[in-house]
Amino acid sequence: MSCSLPQRLQISYDAHQILSINRRYSDLVGAYLFRHVVLKVDPARLGEFLRLVDANPRLPEYCLVLELWLDQYTVRELAIGAIQSEIIRRLPRVQKLILNSAATTLRRKDG
Amino acid sequence: MWAATWITSLVLAPSYDQGWSLQVFNAFSMHITHLTLSVQEPSSVVLAGFPECPQLRHIELPSPVLGDITELLPVFTQSPNLQHLSISRLKVDATALRSLKKTQLPLSHAPLDTFNLTYIKSAKFLRALISSIPTRTLRILFESENHASDLRNMTRALFSESAVRRNPGLLKTLYLERSGRNFERSTIEERNIAMETLREHCIRSNVELKYAFLVSLLFTLLAGR
Numbered sequence: 001m002s003c004s005l006p007q008r009l010q011i012s013y014d015a016h017q018i019l020s021i022n023r024r025y026s027d028l029v030g031a032y033l034f035r036h037v038v039l040k041v042d043p044a045r046l047g048e049f050l051r052l053v054d055a056n057p058r059l060p061e062y063c064l065v066l067e068l069w070l071d072q073y074t075v076r077e078l079a080i081g082a083i084q085s086e087i088i089r090r091l092p093r094v095q096k097l098i099l100n101s102a103a104t105t106l107r108r109k110d111g
Numbered sequence: 112m113w114a115a116t117w118i119t120s121l122v123l124a125p126s127y128d129q130g131w132s133l134q135v136f137n138a139f140s141m142h143i144t145h146l147t148l149s150v151q152e153p154s155s156v157v158l159a160g161f162p163e164c165p166q167l168r169h170i171e172l173p174s175p176v177l178g179d180i181t182e183l184l185p186v187f188t189q190s191p192n193l194q195h196l197s198i199s200r201l202k203v204d205a206t207a208l209r210s211l212k213k214t215q216l217p218l219s220h221a222p223l224d225t226f227n228l229t230y231i232k233s234a235k236f237l238r239a240l241i242s243s244i245p246t247r248t249l250r251i252l253f254e255s256e257n258h259a260s261d262l263r264n265m266t267r268a269l270f271s272e273s274a275v276r277r278n279p280g281l282l283k284t285l286y287l288e289r290s291g292r293n294f295e296r297s298t299i300e301e302r303n304i305a306m307e308t309l310r311e312h313c314i315r316s317n318v319e320l321k322y323a324f325l326v327s328l329l330f331t332l333l334a335g336r
Contacts, residue, residue: 070125072128080131080134080135080138081138083135084138088118094118095117095118095119095120096118096119096120096121096122096145097118097120097121097122097139098121098122098124099121099122099123099124099125099132099135100122100124100125101124101125101126101151
């Protein structure tokens with residue numbers, strides 16, 4: 001009986017605390033060969049994701065599909081040039097880009 | 112070190128800012144081979160501003176992206192290498208047929224390899240549409256209430272004298288799927304006769320015919336109550 005390894009990594013709004021405080025999360029990301037990365041974070045958390053990518057060279061090497069869930073505020077703030085220069089530059093093997101609508105974040109709703 | 116690649120497949124699904132979606136599309140248009148526009152409202156801004164896509168081969172336009180059939184025109188003119196087109200649940204109103212004839216799709220575009228049509232209810236419109244866009248493989252999912260009429264329209268659209276004259280020997284494969292979600296108005300005999308006629312035309316024209324009837328168990332149970 002064989003067991004397949006996870007290939008899809010999803011980082012959502014709730015994960016930002018884990019990204020910030022738990023180094024083991026980063027080790028966990030580095031332990032697998034993720035081909036599909038789903039990112040549901042607002043621009044304020046983008047830096048943390050970029051640091052995660054920089055700390056895990058296997059992520060850019062294996063990631064072929066990038067899925068971004070952006071809320072309407074993010075779309076207004078985040079230029080497509082930033083997606084290209086910040087995210088896609090760090091994940092140069094990505095061939096498929098999926099852009100989806102995310103619900104507005106709680107933080108922004110509260111603000 | 113690994114080599115950088117291009118984004119070749121783009122799925123655009125944000126539903127709130129079409130201007131932004133078009134900006135994204137423009138940024139990747141020169142290298143994409145696959146495009147899916149999947150939004151919750153008609154994407155007239157994106158389709159009207161459809162950029163030049165020299166590599167685009169495969170496009171999916173699920174409902175309700177296309178508000179009107181004329182919006183397909185820039186897709187064809189800007190994608191000279193388009194081979195696969197999927198359209199689903201296109202809204203067909205009283206003016207749609209006139210629009211289609213006026214648009215004269217797809218101009219001088221080469222025939223498609225695959226043309227997928229899903230849930231287009233107007234038989235007349237469907238007939239005009241498949242006459243307008245020549246293809247080698249045609250896959251249609253029907254959800255109308257008169258399947259015998261669907262089959263007769265299909266036969267006329269593909270095998271009438273004018274259709275055969277227009278694209279002789281082009282069509283190689285015809286996949287027909289019929290959804291069992293609607294109540295059926297035609298009788299079994301009518302459907303059998305229509306199916307047999309279509310099958311004979313396919314055999315004569317050397318077209319492979321595949322047919323499937325999709326039955327929803329839940330619908331069957333509810334309808335039976």
